[in-house]
Amino acid sequence: MIIWLDPQDPFPPVERALGPASDAPGLLAASRDLTPQRLMLAYRQGIFPWYSEGQPVLWWSTDPRMVLAPQALKVSVSLRKTLRRVLRDPEWEIRVDDDFIAVMRACAMTPRDGQLGTWITDDIIAAYGSLHSGGLAHSVETWHRGKRVGGLYGVALGRMFYGESMFAHHTDASKIALAALCAFLDRNGVAMIDCQQETDHLASLGAQPIARAEFIAHVRTATAEPDIVPWHFDKSELARWTSPVSAEA
Missing domain, CATH: 3.30.70.3550 (Leucyl/phenylalanyl-tRNA-protein transferase, N-terminal domain)
Incomplete structure (x- = not known):
């Protein structure tokens, strides 16, 4: 019940x-x-x-809970080539918290396989927008030629990040944002990104299911740590993934 x-x-x-x-x-x-x-x-x-x-x-x-260790992000050979191009080309940018609500709305409007409509309702947007105003929710945005072409958003508490949703209007645009985020989180001592539910797409990125008890034990410890301040980074974080040693074919 x-x-x-x-x-x-x-x-x-x-x-x-x-x-x-x-x-x-x-x-x-x-x-x-x-x-x-x-x-x-x-x-x-x-x-x-x-x-x-x-x-x-x-x-x-x-239970189980799908999680991604930032350092375990799977970066294919083709994505690694894309990240190198993004690093070289000034027309590509990573922006953080440029327009959090716009990212949420883009995620809401992105069709999902097997899903009718969206769970990102106006109430959800209002609630997470309040968290963003309080510095507890963030967007990571991929920009190309002055346009937002992909991104993601989530909640940050202590040394824990809860991923909520991603969108892409350009090939690999959401993966570019995720790669920058993972590098930043790894550098700041975040060991786990909550991905919530098990899907093939998340598994392809390196996420794995763990027992709920293990997840909650980690959450208690990680959320007791100081928040990451400042929450700011750019596309230079992508250099973490551009060598064959740091990526997985």
Whole structure:
């Protein structure tokens, strides 16, 4: 039975989430509210929101949990060539937090295989926009010839990063942003990016499933660390991936 949360209710223990034999593995609770405060409580406990327009806010804690170690990002030979070109060509840029809301809206409008509509509703955009205003959510954006052609956004707490969504309007544009982000996070002592749910696409980038208990133990430690300050980098971070030693064919 799914627990209904009133505004002041705490989350139930994640072990009460629906199991793998259910129709919604990992579903933990539902609520009407989606406040920045509720989001912060969720992330610190290994819980995330995911729901569609017209549904209540659905809160999840999947087991296993898909995560990406920044240093384990898989960079193919072709992507490595692209990153070298991006580094050489001044028409390519990586911008951080140039327009967080625009990145969210671009992610919302990007079609996904097997998915009708988007879970990035206006309420989601408002809530994460508030986190961004507070310095807790960030966008990494790939720009080409003065246009935003790809990017991603997520939440940063201590030495933990929670990836939320990506989009690309140019070949490899989201991967370029992810490569820059991974290099920056690795350099700043972030050992794990939360990818939430297991997909073939995430696995192709180097993400792996781990037990929920292991994930939550890491979250408790990582979120207790100081936040990364300043949150700023550019495309020079991509140099981390341009040698054969640092990339995987």
